Amino acid sequence: MTVSPDLNLRSLRGVLFDMDGVIYIGSRLLPGVQQMFDYLESTGRKWLCVTNNASRTPAQFVEKLKEMGVRATPEHILGSAEATIGWLAEQIRDHGWPRGKVILVGQDGLKAALKQHGFETTQEPNEATYAVAGINFEVTYEELARCTLAIRNGARFLGTNSDPSYPSERGMLPGAGSILALLATATGVNPIVIGKPNPGMYDQAIRRMGLLPEAAMMVGDRYDTDIAGALAMGLATTGVLTGVCSRADFESAPTPPHLIVNDLVELRRAFEQADA
Ligand SMILES: [Mg+2]
16 A cells, blocks of 8 residues: 555545446455445445446446445535536526527436436537537437538537547547547537536536545546546546556656555444544
8 A cells, every 4th residue: 555645534524436457346346345345335434436438327327336245325426427428518508508409429327317317318510509428339420420510610629538449348448538639630629528537527526425625535546547637637546456557657647646655444443444
């Protein structure tokens, strides 16, 4: 375990967890997850899973966790679909952005979030005020064409997350960032992206927990998305070695995470020691 001297675990009131590579890999649960959540709850701390995966709804993530034996409620999950649409709703409510219809490239996660926030969707490029794009494992040329026309027509272009690829059993496959790149190339317009490492996602997450950034910690397996974004927002950070980054990757970063642990078992022990 590597610990920075300015980390005070005892003072933390909430913890954000990335999912893939921290909670699970594919359908395999990683060690110490339920015990970690139980410990945080038993000490009055909040926890929230924060994932750039926009394909599933929070209820679908809860179901996936349940199948692996982990208890969670939809309020414990913030996906980039929900974060993106929540952020858009906020721009309209608080910052004078126009109300309007949304054209999308996306799946259940985005569709459910749009419905929840009362947005009307459209297939007509001319009717769209916003074009929102994320991962769609069944994307068609026609969908991309309509979204392109809408953006060229002036619809504001938003992306859930810019991960270029994601790991699968077959190897690295195109992620949401690759779809955004296609649309950006076709239109000459770059999207506003909400997911990690952008502040939009962390902002939504911290607010959901009712905390200030300095009372929260982000736990992640990727430096460039999880850790860099959280550090920029003033959160404490923990790098875990169960996913993408190695100890050397974390340690050689310009600003390494405050804490580096092998897994969530070691993180829970660190909390227990700090609280004792
Ligand atoms: Mg991850």
